[in-house]
Amino acid sequence: MRAFVFKRTLIALSVAFTISVLCFSLLQLSGDLALSIGGPEATAEQVEQIRVEYGLDRPVLEQFTTWLWGAVQLDFGRSYYYQSDVMDLVVERLPVTMTLGIMSLAIALGVSIPLGVVAALKRGSWIDRMAMAIAVTGQAMPNFWFGLTLIIVFAVKLQWFPAAGSDSWQGFVLPAIALGYYATPAMMRLTRSGMLEVLEADYIRTARAKGLRTGTVIFKHALRNAVIPVVALAAVELGFMLGGSVVIETVFSLRGLGQLAWNAISRNDYPVVQAIVLIIALFYIVLTLLADILNAVLDPRLRAR
Amino acid sequence: MSNPSSAERSTAPASPLLTVKQLRVDLPIAKGTLHAVRGIDFHVERGEMLCLVGESGCGKSMTSLALMGLLPRKAQVNADCLNFDGVDLLTVSERERSNLRGARMAMIFQEPMTALNPAYTLGNQLCEALRRHQRVSRKAAHDRALYLLERVGISAAEERMRQYPHQLSGGLRQRVMIAMALMCEPDLIIADEPTTALDVTIQAQILHLLRDLQQEFGTAVIFITHDLGVVARIADRVAVMYAGEVIETASAQSLFQAPSHPYTQGLLRCIPTPGKTLPGSRLQAIPGVVPNLVEKVDGCAFCNRCDQADALCHTTPPLQTVADRHLSRCHFAHQLSNPAQLNTQEVTL
Amino acid sequence: MAHTLSPPVAAEQHLVGSWQSRFLRSTLNNRSLAIGLLIITTLGVVALLAPWLAPHAPYLQDTANRMVPPIWHETGSWTHPLGTDRLGRDYLSRLIYGSRISLFIGLVVALISGLIGTTLGVLAGYFGGRVDAVVSYLLTTRLAMPVVLVALAMASLMGGSMLSVTLLLGLLLWDRFAVVARSATQQLRDAEYVQAAQALGCPLPYILLREVLPNIAGALIVVATLEVANAILLEATLSFLGMGVQPPSPSWGLMIAEGKAYMFFQPWVITIPGSALFILVLAINLLGDGLRDLSAPGGRNE
Numbered sequence: 001m002r003a004f005v006f007k008r009t010l011i012a013l014s015v016a017f018t019i020s021v022l023c024f025s026l027l028q029l030s031g032d033l034a035l036s037i038g039g040p041e042a043t044a045e046q047v048e049q050i051r052v053e054y055g056l057d058r059p060v061l062e063q064f065t066t067w068l069w070g071a072v073q074l075d076f077g078r079s080y081y082y083q084s085d086v087m088d089l090v091v092e093r094l095p096v097t098m099t100l101g102i103m104s105l106a107i108a109l110g111v112s113i114p115l116g117v118v119a120a121l122k123r124g125s126w127i128d129r130m131a132m133a134i135a136v137t138g139q140a141m142p143n144f145w146f147g148l149t150l151i152i153v154f155a156v157k158l159q160w161f162p163a164a165g166s167d168s169w170q171g172f173v174l175p176a177i178a179l180g181y182y183a184t185p186a187m188m189r190l191t192r193s194g195m196l197e198v199l200e201a202d203y204i205r206t207a208r209a210k211g212l213r214t215g216t217v218i219f220k221h222a223l224r225n226a227v228i229p230v231v232a233l234a235a236v237e238l239g240f241m242l243g244g245s246v247v248i249e250t251v252f253s254l255r256g257l258g259q260l261a262w263n264a265i266s267r268n269d270y271p272v273v274q275a276i277v278l279i280i281a282l283f284y285i286v287l288t289l290l291a292d293i294l295n296a297v298l299d300p301r302l303r304a305r
Numbered sequence: 306m307s308n309p310s311s312a313e314r315s316t317a318p319a320s321p322l323l324t325v326k327q328l329r330v331d332l333p334i335a336k337g338t339l340h341a342v343r344g345i346d347f348h349v350e351r352g353e354m355l356c357l358v359g360e361s362g363c364g365k366s367m368t369s370l371a372l373m374g375l376l377p378r379k380a381q382v383n384a385d386c387l388n389f390d391g392v393d394l395l396t397v398s399e400r401e402r403s404n405l406r407g408a409r410m411a412m413i414f415q416e417p418m419t420a421l422n423p424a425y426t427l428g429n430q431l432c433e434a435l436r437r438h439q440r441v442s443r444k445a446a447h448d449r450a451l452y453l454l455e456r457v458g459i460s461a462a463e464e465r466m467r468q469y470p471h472q473l474s475g476g477l478r479q480r481v482m483i484a485m486a487l488m489c490e491p492d493l494i495i496a497d498e499p500t501t502a503l504d505v506t507i508q509a510q511i512l513h514l515l516r517d518l519q520q521e522f523g524t525a526v527i528f529i530t531h532d533l534g535v536v537a538r539i540a541d542r543v544a545v546m547y548a549g550e551v552i553e554t555a556s557a558q559s560l561f562q563a564p565s566h567p568y569t570q571g572l573l574r575c576i577p578t579p580g581k582t583l584p585g586s587r588l589q590a591i592p593g594v595v596p597n598l599v600e601k602v603d604g605c606a607f608c609n610r611c612d613q614a615d616a617l618c619h620t621t622p623p624l625q626t627v628a629d630r631h632l633s634r635c636h637f638a639h640q641l642s643n644p645a646q647l648n649t650q651e652v653t654l
Numbered sequence: 655m656a657h658t659l660s661p662p663v664a665a666e667q668h669l670v671g672s673w674q675s676r677f678l679r680s681t682l683n684n685r686s687l688a689i690g691l692l693i694i695t696t697l698g699v700v701a702l703l704a705p706w707l708a709p710h711a712p713y714l715q716d717t718a719n720r721m722v723p724p725i726w727h728e729t730g731s732w733t734h735p736l737g738t739d740r741l742g743r744d745y746l747s748r749l750i751y752g753s754r755i756s757l758f759i760g761l762v763v764a765l766i767s768g769l770i771g772t773t774l775g776v777l778a779g780y781f782g783g784r785v786d787a788v789v790s791y792l793l794t795t796r797l798a799m800p801v802v803l804v805a806l807a808m809a810s811l812m813g814g815s816m817l818s819v820t821l822l823l824g825l826l827l828w829d830r831f832a833v834v835a836r837s838a839t840q841q842l843r844d845a846e847y848v849q850a851a852q853a854l855g856c857p858l859p860y861i862l863l864r865e866v867l868p869n870i871a872g873a874l875i876v877v878a879t880l881e882v883a884n885a886i887l888l889e890a891t892l893s894f895l896g897m898g899v900q901p902p903s904p905s906w907g908l909m910i911a912e913g914k915a916y917m918f919f920q921p922w923v924i925t926i927p928g929s930a931l932f933i934l935v936l937a938i939n940l941l942g943d944g945l946r947d948l949s950a951p952g953g954r955n956e
Contacts, residue, residue, distance in 0.1 A: 011791075011794065014791075015791075015794050015795045015798050016798075018791075018795045019795060019798060019799060022795075023807075026807070026808060026811065027811075136936065136939060136940065136943070137932075137936060139883075139935075139939055140883070140932050140933075140935040140936035140939055141928075141931075141932050141935075142887050142890050142891060142894075142907070142928065142931050142932070142935075143891075144890075144891060144894050144907075144910070145890075145910055145924065145928035145931065145932075148910070148914065148917060148924055148928075149924075149925070149928070151917075152917060152918065152921050156918050201419065202414065202416060202419035202420045203419060203420055203421055203422040203423075205375060205414065205420075206414065206420045206421065206422075206482075207422070208375055208403075208406070209373060209375060209406055209407065209411070209412040209414075210406065210407035210411075210433070210434045210437065210485070211403045211404060211405065211406035211407030211408055211434075211437055211438060212403070212407070212433070212437055213403065213437070214403075216433075216437075221422050224422075224424050224425075225422070225423070225424055242800070243799075243800025243801065243802060243803060244800070244802055246800075246802050246803055246806065246895075247802065247891055247894070247895065250895065258803075261803055261806075262806070262895065265806050265807050265810045265897075266810065266896075268810070273803075273807050276803065277799070277800060277803055277804060277807070280800045280803065281798040281799055281800065284797075284798045284800070285798050298424070299423070299424065300423060300424060300469040300471065301423050301469070301471045
């Protein structure tokens, strides 16, 4: 087990390294950064000043190693736009994005697992068909449009939830739904097919032969096994949600990492962009590692490895 | 092979533990309806070992699942009588049925490798069987599980309780299944070919184990098998099934000494006997194939393969009594069983 | 004797007839495939015939008729069946022309990413060893990247346009192709006909193109439909955020962005393009599901 975690950590670090190299090289392709920071009004002198101040006059490799060295110590430099350390900005915004991500995942799981179980138990019934319809339509809606529609219906017409802002927990409900629904179809289908398969297993027949109550058979015996791949998928989906938060946070005006990234992109504030891309990539890598660990924890047969 | 309590039985007629009359199981399938079980009669006395013998597809597994109530919902189960110790299994509610399962009637399945839930420890699954039906403390359940594990021949039982199924071999898992079946001291255990999937050496051990436990706990056992060798070793009574019907029932001794149905005779002929069968001679087989049970079967199901068949066999043969508690579903049953044996087998009750 | 052996089961019905009639029958039996195909064909025809179908020019501004509601409102009229936007441009015409953008980008992106992903996947699956290790590493790196963010950043660097969006997404969305191509090729690697071709001394490109590729094509087509849908949604997202197709192009995502300011009182400005996107992507997903059922019936455990 330890060797496994070690190997995965090694891969994770090298992937993170590769991503930062990629990010960095892409920035270099964008032309004269000092010019774009200074803006169209800047004089040649000011541009030169900016160049020196941000170390843009140094050789590329030196810029990269400086940045990398800082990144390892969690110092991602200073934002071009905000006049503060990138790390401070990130730390300030991270809780919002994490809250959004976790709430979205919770909603997605809360809908997809029960729906998947019922669809499997009542296979072919109207519930099953409705669940499959939800799955199919859920994957077809662009999430920003869904978010906007939610705002129109629930925030404006019904006034149940606020349209924007992250002050109260209510402000997270609509965004969490908008972010979470996209993961629901995949997890619902996985739960359903997992349950259908598990319910045919011999050990379910043994459980019934022991006279166990239906609820015990379904939840203690069947779901416990069927849900293993779903949990692993959920960890990965959380990674996707963190990455996809850009759109939702923009639509709902949430002060999270996604919105910060978006603002940084439109303002050419590249240290911020680089840092956020790297951080989200790291989160995803950690989450996929977590998914594998969860798999081993939940399925005793895998622990021998 | 003899039932130790037969003396007691002959003094006071006790009602059988399980009475089955005209059990029918129909399974709707794509091409029509499969008549898996076509009206069988048998009974099981308390504490006796009844072997249900037949080839694949004869309906013996269906019978056992019907008794336990484990058939899929689309299966149709009908009978004139399906009585387990006074409980009418045909009219009882599903809730009461689940109260019976595991507690009064338990089942052991054929494939031990997949019969246990891989996510829970053996201890968990054993204790769960008991605590579902009886109000006992965790410790009491744990102790009973330990006792039974040791009783079925598993060493280091305490450690095994904490292990997961994948850590045990097939033979050990089957022993655990037997222990699990015994947790609530059921009156009846249905064992559906419990040794078929095991090595031959382990088979013998499990058979002895079952036989010993059955006599020690006084549990009735319906042992389903296709192997007449097994029947010879452990059965008190035998019911032979063919194409969804019971075609002969008898005590084991009576069946082997005087088989009274062409199918049973054919089966016995197929077994090479040391001393009798000449080395190098051809193995015997019963020619023909089992009839298709999706279609209606008129008359005797065996007659297309029977060397005794004649025009009479177009009509369904009635169940004939050829000896004491020896029944055979054949028009020529009396002729087939040895007339001399017939007289000496009459036992007065 | 009444009990004969069961009559030989009639040869599997679906194997009878020419492949064209079989396909037709499969399609008609398979509802999702039929519906998906129908909708997509319709939209494809609409996109192609846009100049003849659209009642007005999509860029024609008519400030006198701004924000006219669609026909189902009281003040709507048949001149502008789906209303007009804030610059007085006819919504129906923009919707029709917008389909061109979505379909074009979807197909071209799937093509580019399909080429990249299939090549990488087949090479990894066929050779194994170090090639596989390299490709797997590339895959892991690509999967770890937050696609939307990276696409946004790169789009802002390159400047948003139809070309940049297409190139960008094509270079980013190859992961699923690679995964499927790799595992499918691995399964074929030891097949006899591949070994036969190798024994005959056939050149590598021949083996890959003529022996391997046709046999993994089925799985790849299913992935392709998913990626077309994915690309369409991503383009809409990028355009919505301003980094995709630029105004005045009638990209559906852009139309939603432009309508956002008015959506509270005139929700149709975003409902209409959003529904168009929804229907298109739904149709593609149905098509993909139907194709998957065709190639592996019962594979979805339905």
